[in-house]
Amino acid sequence: MQPGHADTPPQDPHGPHGPRRARRWPLLLAALVVIALAAQGIWSRLNAHAALEREAQRASTLSVQVVTPQRSAHALDLVLPGNVQAFLDTPIYARTNGYLRKWYADIGAHVKAGQLLAEIDAPEVDDQLRAARADLANAEANYALAKSTADRWAQMLQTRSVAKQDADEKQADMLAKKATLDAARYNVSRLSQLQSYEKVNAPFDGIVTARNTDVGALIDAGSSGGAQKELFHVAQADRLRVYANVPQAWAQQIRPGEHAYLTLNETQGKRYPGVVARTAGAVDPQQRTLLVEVDVDNPNGDLLPGAYAQVHFALDGSATPLTLPGNAFLFRPDGVKVATVGENGRVKLVDVTLGTDFGTRVAVVAGLNGNERVIVNPQDSIVDGTPVRIVGKAAS
Numbered sequence: 001m002q003p004g005h006a007d008t009p010p011q012d013p014h015g016p017h018g019p020r021r022a023r024r025w026p027l028l029l030a031a032l033v034v035i036a037l038a039a040q041g042i043w044s045r046l047n048a049h050a051a052l053e054r055e056a057q058r059a060s061t062l063s064v065q066v067v068t069p070q071r072s073a074h075a076l077d078l079v080l081p082g083n084v085q086a087f088l089d090t091p092i093y094a095r096t097n098g099y100l101r102k103w104y105a106d107i108g109a110h111v112k113a114g115q116l117l118a119e120i121d122a123p124e125v126d127d128q129l130r131a132a133r134a135d136l137a138n139a140e141a142n143y144a145l146a147k148s149t150a151d152r153w154a155q156m157l158q159t160r161s162v163a164k165q166d167a168d169e170k171q172a173d174m175l176a177k178k179a180t181l182d183a184a185r186y187n188v189s190r191l192s193q194l195q196s197y198e199k200v201n202a203p204f205d206g207i208v209t210a211r212n213t214d215v216g217a218l219i220d221a222g223s224s225g226g227a228q229k230e231l232f233h234v235a236q237a238d239r240l241r242v243y244a245n246v247p248q249a250w251a252q253q254i255r256p257g258e259h260a261y262l263t264l265n266e267t268q269g270k271r272y273p274g275v276v277a278r279t280a281g282a283v284d285p286q287q288r289t290l291l292v293e294v295d296v297d298n299p300n301g302d303l304l305p306g307a308y309a310q311v312h313f314a315l316d317g318s319a320t321p322l323t324l325p326g327n328a329f330l331f332r333p334d335g336v337k338v339a340t341v342g343e344n345g346r347v348k349l350v351d352v353t354l355g356t357d358f359g360t361r362v363a364v365v366a367g368l369n370g371n372e373r374v375i376v377n378p379q380d381s382i383v384d385g386t387p388v389r390i391v392g393k394a395a396s
Helices: 018-060 123-158 164-196 248-253
Strands: 062-067 076-092 098-103 116-121 199-201 206-211 232-247 259-264 267-283 289-297 308-315 322-325 330-332 335-341 347-351 353-357 361-366 388-393
Touching: 076 289, 098 123, 123 164, 232 248, 232 308, 248 267, 248 289, 248 308, 248 353, 259 289, 267 308
Parallel strands: 062 388
Antiparallel strands: 076 232, 076 308, 098 116, 116 199, 206 232, 232 289, 259 267, 259 308, 267 289, 322 361, 330 335, 335 347, 353 361
16 A cells, blocks of 8 residues: 555445445336337327328329320211101192092002092083083084185186185185194193093102191192192102211212111111212302212111111221310310320320311311320319329220
8 A cells, every 4th residue: 555545445336326226227217118109109190190191192183084095997987967858758739629529548558659649529620621622523623624625625726716815715714723623632631631630649659648638628729829738748768868967077088889877876786778879069168068868778667757867977097087085175265175194194285176076076186196195074173284193094
């Protein structure tokens, strides 16, 4: 030991400070547990908040369905409304005045050409014809006498037994009687034709679609100044004419001789083949359409004249434009637009030019190249840059 320094006794681990240290360890462990629990709670709340933010952002992103513009690889089926008409459709009027004696065909009756439809009682015409025939007989007798007299005077003139002036007078009298005879014959022929009109006949094979008279009805042919009344209406329905207005965009592709077919809403899945018979050859300046006639055979009477039908024309697919569903367009004050989805998942509005309306689809003449993802049923308030989420493709 060095001088001047007091000896330091060795510390005893079991001294007065040992129990104090032993009491600190549970407190430290409890503090650590509390800190760990607090950290876990904070972490879980942060994770829940982040998940909630992600879900809110996902919910705020607009979900859309998209469709790709289509161009037909095959012949395009151009469907247009058509007006079905009978190949021949004729109203039947009377040509003589009188009263209807009897009718022989009612509505729905199938008649042949020349078949008797009705008889008209016209006694005045019958009496006029009898008088005309009597006048004809009188004219024939006068002409025969005048001719024989003229022949005799011509023979006597050759022997100079009579004067030439007297012979010429007899010849002139014979010619006058001949003219009177011809007039009487023409009058008989006229009244005979008029009497034949007392029988109303069918002009062609067809169906009686209307009967507008009955027994005892007064028949006015219009000669007295009154309005004519239609007696019957006959239609030839075994062959039909169907008229359709083809838009100008497709007018050049519709030519006579090409095939077409008809469909009816009431006979789903059934087609009625026809042929383009003729076109108007000019576009209507008001409607900008071409009138086309399609002839369709109807031997069984499945198609009714006057019905509405859909006419299908097969067009060249290489000339068809891109088409979109009708619910993919936005009609804005500055023009027609479509909403497309870009690579960044945001909306881009594209200006388009519309073409022919095919009903469920509309042609797009300009504005698209065919690779766009076009939103169907877009919101009217949608704008450029709106983030969207594609949930699927709409049915074509």
